[in-house]
Amino acid sequence: xxxxxxxxxxxxxSAWLMIAITAGGAFAFAVHKVASLMPGDEYSLFNTLLSVxxxxxxxxxxxGTVFAQQAAAAVTEEQRRQLxxxxxxxxxxxxxxxxxxxxxxxxxxxxxxxxxxxxNPAALWITVVVGxxxxxxxxxxxLLQGTQNFLWIGWVAIFNGVGRFLAIFIIVKxxxxxxAGAMFGTLLGALVALGVAAWQTRALWLGPGxxxxxxxxxxxxxxxxxxxGASIFMQNFDMIVVRSFFPQNNTxxxxxxxxxxxxxxxxxxxxxxxMFPKIARSAALAEKTSVLWQALGVTALVGGGTALGCTLxxxxxxxxxxxxxxxxxxxxxxxxxxxxxxxxxxNVLLNNLMARRRFAAVPWLALVAAGYGAALWxxxxxxxxxAQVLGVFNLLFLGVCVWFTWxxxxxxxx
Numbered sequence: 034x035x036x037x038x039x040x041x042x043x044x045x046x047s048a049w050l051m052i053a054i055t056a057g058g059a060f061a062f063a064v065h066k067v068a069s070l071m072p073g074d075e076y077s078l079f080n081t082l083l084s085v086x087x088x089x090x091x092x093x094x095x096x097g098t099v100f101a102q103q104a105a106a107a108v109t110e111e112q113r114r115q116l117x118x119x120x121x122x123x124x125x126x127x128x129x130x131x132x133x134x135x136x137x138x139x140x141x142x143x144x145x146x147x148x149x150x151x152x153n154p155a156a157l158w159i160t161v162v163v164g165x166x167x168x169x170x171x172x173x174x175x176l177l178q179g180t181q182n183f184l185w186i187g188w189v190a191i192f193n194g195v196g197r198f199l200a201i202f203i204i205v206k207x208x209x210x211x212x213a214g215a216m217f218g219t220l221l222g223a224l225v226a227l228g229v230a231a232w233q234t235r236a237l238w239l240g241p242g243x244x245x246x247x248x249x250x251x252x253x254x255x256x257x258x259x260x261x262g263a264s265i266f267m268q269n270f271d272m273i274v275v276r277s278f279f280p281q282n283n284t285x286x287x288x289x290x291x292x293x294x295x296x297x298x299x300x301x302x303x304x305x306x307x308m309f310p311k312i313a314r315s316a317a318l319a320e321k322t323s324v325l326w327q328a329l330g331v332t333a334l335v336g337g338g339t340a341l342g343c344t345l346x347x348x349x350x351x352x353x354x355x356x357x358x359x360x361x362x363x364x365x366x367x368x369x370x371x372x373x374x375x376x377x378x379x380n381v382l383l384n385n386l387m388a389r390r391r392f393a394a395v396p397w398l399a400l401v402a403a404g405y406g407a408a409l410w411x412x413x414x415x416x417x418x419x420a421q422v423l424g425v426f427n428l429l430f431l432g433v434c435v436w437f438t439w440x441x442x443x444x445x446x447x
Contacts, residue, residue: 046183053187057194073285075211080288081276084269089164095258097171104179118242127168156213166223173230185233197222256392263402290362294369301377304328312388340370372424375431382434394437
């Protein structure tokens with residue numbers, strides 16, 4: 034039998050997740066091959082709404098990590114009962130949060146439509162509905178991750194990508210739908226993922242409950258949400274700025290060029306997914322583990338190799354995903370992958386810090402994210418400048434993570 038904490042198990046699980054997430058991601062990327070058949074303005078809007086969808090999930094991003102952490106550390110029956118009660122309570126609370134966000138969207142609908150140049154309000158409201166799934170899915174995925182159920186984490190990624198692709202293919206290719214239709218396809222794919230994850234974790238969140246301490250739990254969720262939310266913000270805010278300030282007839286090109294850099298984050302995420310519950314469990318048991326350095330090394334190797342390949346052959350990923358007209362943006366591909374590589378490395382270190390509940394870095398990471406948002410809102414003269422600003426602040430983000438990883442408390446296991 035194979036020890037789950039062995040080096041072989043780490044690389045075996047990482048390999049499966051890389052295969053699964055790559056397969057799911059390949060279908061998610063194939064979505065853009067179909068979606069790019071829409072008019073350029075509609076395709077740009079679709080990418081912007083995907084970024085809004087990702088930002089919608091920030092209030093619950095810390096929840097997924099907390100549930101992964103607590104599920105990994107739930108070694109007694111009492112802790113498992115507390116986990117079940119907590120999961121049900123959080124699902125109710127996040128629904129209320131979603132209602133508040135939906136209400137705010139209704140109040141400021143006209144301003145949002147004008148800022149993002151949305152002509153069909155249905156596209157916005159479908160995105161709001163997808164936002165509810167983005168609030169619930171991290172809870173279920175956190176439970177899967179915490180129990181080290183990497184098999185079904187991988188299958189959820191595949192079902193999400195395949196479901197999204199098939200729905201968008203039918204809606205856009207056959208039925209002639211535009212951005213609103215593509216977002217409806219995204220909703221269907223996300224619902225499939227949520228359903229599978231909820232079914233696989235039903236024994237955890239439907240089990241008997243027990244009283245838990247809300248205050249202590251919130252003191253953990255707050256920093257986790259801020260820290261991981263800062264990373265999500267760094268990945269998504271640029272598309273909103275481009276959509277808001279650039280002529281709509283060519284923002285689709287920026288979306289295509291930068292999508293390759295976003296793919297680098299997706300491609301290197303399996304190592305973090307495998308690493309987190311192992312570090313959370315080793316921290317709970319005061320054990321020492323080398324899994325951080327394994328994950329960081331593989332991420333650097335895979336990410337660096339991918340970035341180098343995209344630098345030497347920038348047209349290849351565009352040819353794989355897009356039509357010939359998008360090849361004119363191939364000059365942006367190297368900038369996008371090298372701008373995102375520091376964030377991929379930072380995410381490994383960030384998840385290590387969060388798994389160990391070392392939250393001293395969080396205010397600084399939030400400050401970097403806020404500075405990035407302010408800087409990009411001011412300096413966005415052209416697509417190159419947007420990518421450069423993103424790259425600079427991603428380096429700062431990585432620097433903060435490196436600093437707080439290095440200056441750990443004496444005797445802290447790594």
